[in-house]
Amino acid sequence: MNRTHYTPSRRSYYQSSNISKTETTHRRFKKRSIILFILFIAGVFAFNSQITHAGDHKSATPIYSHKQTVCIDPGHGGADPGASSNDGLITERDINLTVALKLRDILNAQGYEVFMTRTSNSVSMDNRVRYTYCNDHHASVMVSVHHNFFDDDTVDYAMDLFYKPVDKGLANSIVSATASKLNITDNGIAQFEDGVLSESTMPAAVSEGFFITSSDEYSLLTDSTSTRLADEASGIASGIVTYLNNPAKANAAAETNIQTLDRSSD
Ligand SMILES: [Zn+2]
Numbered sequence: 001m002n003r004t005h006y007t008p009s010r011r012s013y014y015q016s017s018n019i020s021k022t023e024t025t026h027r028r029f030k031k032r033s034i035i036l037f038i039l040f041i042a043g044v045f046a047f048n049s050q051i052t053h054a055g056d057h058k059s060a061t062p063i064y065s066h067k068q069t070v071c072i073d074p075g076h077g078g079a080d081p082g083a084s085s086n087d088g089l090i091t092e093r094d095i096n097l098t099v100a101l102k103l104r105d106i107l108n109a110q111g112y113e114v115f116m117t118r119t120s121n122s123v124s125m126d127n128r129v130r131y132t133y134c135n136d137h138h139a140s141v142m143v144s145v146h147h148n149f150f151d152d153d154t155v156d157y158a159m160d161l162f163y164k165p166v167d168k169g170l171a172n173s174i175v176s177a178t179a180s181k182l183n184i185t186d187n188g189i190a191q192f193e194d195g196v197l198s199e200s201t202m203p204a205a206v207s208e209g210f211f212i213t214s215s216d217e218y219s220l221l222t223d224s225t226s227t228r229l230a231d232e233a234s235g236i237a238s239g240i241v242t243y244l245n246n247p248a249k250a251n252a253a254a255e256t257n258i259q260t261l262d263r264s265s266d
Contacts, residue, residue, distance in 0.1 A: 071134035073118075076146075115137045143174065163204075192261055203243070
């Protein structure tokens with residue numbers, strides 16, 4: 001064997017050990033080098049594992065452990081109140097934001113990074129601003145939070161809107177989980193040409209969680225002990241996570257839940 005083949009670190013070990021230059025010691029030296037290398041690698045793994053666990057215990061701020069990011073768009077806002085309860089006291093502008101902020105917190109706590117098109121009720125924005133914001137942030141999915149309305153206050157169900165074929169699985173996962181969480185009818189998904197859906201560059205959905213004009217919902221929303229909006233946020237979050245974990249499965253399931261939109265949507 002030729003000593004010139006040794007790496008500098010091997011040579012320094014060799015020299016400091018004062019081992020004779022016979023073939024036998026070379027073989028012994030090679031064996032010891034391999035063992036030392038294995039111990040070094042094991043040490044590096046153990047050290048990294050300690051750092052990770054220490055970080056888990058120490059940090060109270062969310063660590064974005066998922067590669068996927070979520071852009072949440074609370075519908076309406078500012079001069080545009082959207083639909084409202086029959087007495088006009090509860091507006092989409094307000095409850096869309098409340099649900100969206102709770103949804104952000106749930107997703108943050110689960111390690112997802114979230115972008116919000118608005119975090120205040122005093123902001124007016126058009127659809128172009130909303131989808132451009134989400135597109136510029138390269139979000140994995142975009143979800144607009146809305147609530148439905150109708151002139152019959154006994155009508156209440158969950159429904160999601162999609163436009164692009166790639167939106168279907170996300171929309172269906174959200175409506176299924178939301179209806180289940182709120183214990184109302186899952187009215188499926190319907191295609192609707194809306195700017196945030198057609199112009200967004202990622203899978204997107206408009207969540208119409210429940211009817212803001214429903215008398216049952218009104219009773220819950222005006223009951224201070226009710227967790228209606230938190231439950232809705234939890235359902236939407238669950239649907240988003242289900243979709244992100246297996247988009248192909250969600251897309252396949254969506255094909256059986258497509259409805260025709262028979263009224264206008266706000
Ligand atoms: Zn709306």
